[in-house]
Amino acid sequence: MQNPSATILQLYHAGRFSAALRAFESLPASPAVVPLSAAAYAALVTACSRLHSLPHGRLVHRHLLASEDARLTFNTVLSNHLITMYGRCAAPDSARLVFDGMPHRNPVSWAAVIAAHAQNSRCADALGLFSSMLRSGTAPDQFALGSAVRACAELGDVSLGRQVHAQVLKSEMGSDLIVQNALVTMYSKSGSIKDGVTLFERIRDKDLVSWGSIITGLAQQGSEMEALQIFREMISEGTHQHPNEFHFGSVFRACGVIGSLQYGEQIHGLSVKYRLDRNSYAGCSLSDMYARCNMLDSAKKVFYRIEAPDLVAWNSLINAYSVEGLLSEAMVLFSEMRDSGLRPDGITVRGLLCACVGSDALYEGRAIHSYLVKLGLNGDVSVCNSLLSMYARCLDFLSAMDVFHETNNRDVVTWNSILTACVQHRHLEEVFKLFIVLHRSVSSLDRISLNNVLSASAELGYFEMVKQVHACAFKVGLVGDTMLSNGLIDTYAKCGSLDDAKKLVEIMGTGCDVFSWSSLIVGYAQSGYAKEALDLFARMRSLGIKPNHVTFVGVLIACSRVGFVDEGCYYYSIMEPEYGIVPTREHCSCVIDLLARAGRLSEAAKFVDQMPFEPDIVMWKTLLAASKKHNDAEMGKRAAEGILNIDQSHSAAYVLLCNIYAASGNWNEFARLKKAMRSSGVQKTPGKSWIKLKGELKVFIVEDRSHPESEEIYTMLELVCMEMVKAGYIPELACKYANFEHTDNDLLSDEILAEYG
Template sequence: FARTVFNEMESPNLASWNTIIAGVASCSNANEAMSLFSEMGDRELIPDGLTVRSLLCACTSPLSLYQGMQIHSYIIKKGFYSNVPVCNAILQHQAGELFRLFSLMLASQTKPDHITFNDVMGACAAMASLEMGTQLHCYIMKTGLALDVFVMNGLMDMYVKCGSLGSARELFNFMEDPDVVSWSSLIVGYAQFGCGEEALKLFRRMRSSGVRPNHVTLVGVLTACSHVGLVEEGLQLYRIMQNEYGIIPTRERRSCVVDLLARAGRVHEAEDFINQMAFDDDIVVWKSLLASCKTHGNVDVGKRAAENILKIDPTNSAALVLLCNIYASSGKWEEVARLMGSMKERGVRKVPGQSWIEIQTKIHASGNDISGN
């Protein structure tokens, strides 16, 4: 019925094409979706991120692998890699292909090795598919690879990225001789999920056990200190990592210091640190500083942070929205109106968010860009 209505439209717009392609994609009809896409091009309509995402979702069958590769090539050619929903769809498509290949491998009686398992665990982690990851863990236990540190680290990383810290800790406790990857993976997991005290306890145990921390450990420790507000301890550990362990501070590690200072409300120190380290072209550190300025209501530093973000990316909607919120919280309504007007003139609009959820081993995506809500 929807197709009949669509065919009767004299001049369907982009929204109409996206709706019909999304409908066809929901039935995994890759051939029809590609046919519509081709017809859309004949009418000189330019596809957007939603069009491309729907086409990828249509190519979920092993029989539509070629069409999926065609769409992937189109994405590369047209520069859609800056579109987050499209990137997520690529990730889902590639992870799905990996799961299917692994199933075919098992069905053909081919024995997977530790590299195979780590690739599949990486896909589980990327899709946050805990149920699939748990099934894989059970299979690994039957193969005799459960004592392989490489495989165990992959499993632990998968559990951490799926948010199952309890399972990750059980695996860690089961390991006879955890290496630096094992320690760091769990420390980072605790830090990322707000268990800063646990992360720091584990780091102290790591040092006392004689395992040398690496750059990943440093990121985890600084994140932990940031989340629990231990600014001075974080700065001290940052210096220890450089002086005692010879870990060279990269942009990522320095951005952790910016976050550490900014979260604690020390936004002026964070701004000085950015300027001293000469990475004022790094959009991530300025975004971190801007977000903290909103939390702590610092208009002046927030304005400078937003200006630096817009120098790097003039169409960055998140920076403008955050700056609007800072002005609004401070009662600067004239500035809010001016900024909103500027956004409208430049055609800048807020990019909608997207969420993923696993229901009965299937990954479902939702968000304004998909549902239109």
């Protein structure tokens, strides 16, 4: 029988690593029966390293230790091989144990153990070992220096990287290609791209790693065009090796980010030339590039040509279709992925959930929810966050709340998602309840959380809550955040606290942007201080701040409130020619309101006919309200018909038109409309009012008798109304006529609120 050591070495040198390990496994368990040579052990350990087989590596290590031969167990070369193997098999702790047990270490030992930690994201440990190496007086070689530099790159610590760079220069290893490439990568990844480019240009004999390091660094740091230029230089230099899949992957991603389809298609042709378009890494990046350029058919064609696409490739394509809202196509791809034998992960289901928008997608959303529970992904907080947002987008608020309550280890995204859902679905009281709970955990508060609370506060005019949010901004260090400050200005203004809003603008000083000024202008305009709003607009322009579309909304509202019709029309006319702002529906609504408030209904109707949009409900309601005010039944009828053509169940149109007929004494039309409302099943949405009493927000609804003392409340309210009439205050009854289902004792929720408070 051939010597086992010789057999193992023969198989190893032939590149048959698995066969060499099988030959080892066929040997007796005790090395005393069939001893192996140091060369055979080294070959076996290296085979395990190449195959990334940790179980085999531990087996060979145990066999080596069992030999009890000091020449083997304390062999420095063998120990170095073991450290390298454990590092490549993602077992840095085992590598450290071998290193610590070595009686004699050489520079290779240090380099191996530093690399074992650096390549397994144990960068702080790697740098600690590098520091120990220097203190021991051992001069680092190019491999130790390269690993230390890579650890700095992984940490993104350019300051520490510069210290290692200084050590490189001190050791005279600055011209070594391994170290130079590592330094280029470190500076590029750490954001010091200029230093990376300078070092790259100094490399005389650049290899593929050199080119790849600078191309990837430039692409990752937002210098995509420079990355493409370097790639072009690489091709034109005609290096002895052609670009690999990593070069192509980086440039395809760069093309996708900047949306350069032209460059992408050219480089695609080059990848076909080198037969890398079907490579999983390059092909996935190419498919993603086409998807980012809205070429989904091309993305799918590239994807289907990839040899054995992995989960990353599938997720990339599914996400591309999901982002475009193509749920059906994304679900087909999802089904194909499962048929291929791949198990979906959190990224897969998050991509699919992203495509679920609107009530029509709720069925698919629920199906995905059920499937991810089967996969055991319902414990993943990022998946739960996507699930919560999906239900909110699909208009199922109760399910969104259920997901929120079932989510463990909620993070700031979880809280922001549920707060956003509450605001969007107008569960405003719930926002404040959640904020009280959230306020106890300062770490979960950010600008989005606070802006959601501000939005709810603005809707209800909840001034005390705005003050709490402002105080909280100080507490969490967000008081200088421009976005949050603008939200505070806007909400203070909407709550009628214009002094607080203006004071905040003054505190911001030069930090004020167009949004700050616009919020203040709109606030003054909506609060009836039209002249002040227009003065602020003039001051803003004098400071050289260019107005935006919101600014002009405020200006037009201001003109409308004080009856500056000609001035308002002038400002509307200069929006596009002077500021490049194309009028939106909101601006047109303001102009309609401007004309209608002034009683110029025929001009308002003409504007509606000539504007570049189909009139919406808001515009028709503006005309309808003005028709009531000016007793123009014909215009009121036209406006009401406009509303009902859009929404036949819109109760406000019926109510306002009833008011117009009642005010003009046209009881026949009033009765006809009342009958039409009954036959259509239209019901008036009850009004709501809010009041804060003893620190708690109370909600009042028209005709609500759920309070245990409601009889006493209504009796007292009737007495107050009688006293009001005696005092000479005659109530407006037109609205009461329109709400024909009520009795003579109908009362508004605001009146109940006042009595309660």
